[in-house]
Amino acid sequence: MKIKAALAREKGKVTIEELELGAPRAGEVLVKMVASGICHTDFTTLNLEVPTTLPMVLGHEGVGVVEQVGEGVHSLAVGDHVIMTFPSCGHCESCLRGHPYACDDSTALFFSGFYADGEKRITDAEGTKVGSLFGQGSFADHCIIAERNAVKVDPEVELKSLCSLACGAQTGAGAVLNKMAPKPGDSLVVFGCGAVGISAIMAGKLAGCSTVIGVDIVPSRLELALECGATNVINGKEVADISEEVKRLTGGKGASFALEASGVPALVKQMLQSVKKEGLAVLVSFVSGPVEIDTTMLFVGPCISFAGTVEGASNPPIFIPQLVQFFKEGKFPVDKLATYYPFEDIHKAMEDARSGKAIKPILLF
Ligand SMILES: NC(=O)c1ccc[n+]([C@@H]2O[C@H](COP(=O)([O-])OP(=O)(O)OC[C@H]3O[C@@H](n4cnc5c(N)ncnc54)[C@H](O)[C@@H]3O)[C@@H](O)[C@H]2O)c1
Ligand SMILES: [Zn+2]
Ligand SMILES: [Zn+2]
Incomplete structure (x- = not known):
């Protein structure tokens, strides 16, 4: 079928083109898109900072309605509302343990543009094969996704509000709820109040942390952080020394947990210095350069742990419906992060994401 998609043919640039999308194969569904979020990782891919090849349809925070199901699809039917999330193979040890975020094939499935069967689903007018980011390519009016990577959601919830649950919000909230698992009364500091960071702040409040500190350099983002918990x-x-300020706000000891979601190299050290003895520091950002740290002073002495996570250490069919429920109860107001744009205005949406004007730009189809 013919689709309209934002295609990246060269580094740094997308153009809307008409392309040909194949039919869903066994274990896949065709989704008519309702909306797609734009995530920082779309830019990371567009700037070729990850192992990828163009041409590729970007986008990996799609929500929509199932229009056609491939052979052997049992959990989804035509008309189902779905959130499309990150791909995983389904049969490696991590996938079998329910840890698809650590799938053996995740780097290739996320960034290569190929589906798990080693093929692409889109061709351009000249017959050139076109990749789909995250086995999805949601900057298009239709896309094909593996059944296991599409999570069915309650049709009563407005789909366009839920895009960021696919990646950004899942990453921030999951880093807190799944990886840190704070107890009521714990403290949390979050570096970078973008979509990932603010979702982590919401999750910190949800988990009952008594102190939740947001760090950023943009006043409007700090205001939103306060509004979100x-x-x-x-x-x-x-502030001259952020970690000293965190210690001051946490009774002189430092926070129980810290999250790095800004991607700024210097903040990784600040994060490590902000956690209290035996605390846990979690890195989710793609840090933009090398980081120099004194490992003995930072880890051994204070007995702290340092972890990285992909997609909030989440098992999407379980975690995404939980987040949707929290959203319905008003405890996880991700719609506060959204700015909506017609799909045709994708260039403005991307510019507003780059400039920081929009936290979570969402394209509407
Ligand atoms: N690990 C994963 O699975 C995963 C998933 C999604 C996104 N990410 C990564 O997480 C990071 C955050 O994503 P996002 O979509 O929230 O990005 P974003 O660009 O919206 O947020 C980054 C925030 O950091 C702030 N910032 C920049 N410089 C700063 C400084 N010097 N001090 C304090 N704050 C500063 C910005 O103002 C912004 O609010 C990115 O690196 C992204 O690629 C990782
Ligand atoms: Zn796997
Ligand atoms: Zn993302």
């Missing part, structure tokens, strides 16, 4: 915020431009 932060008890304190720190403007990195106004």
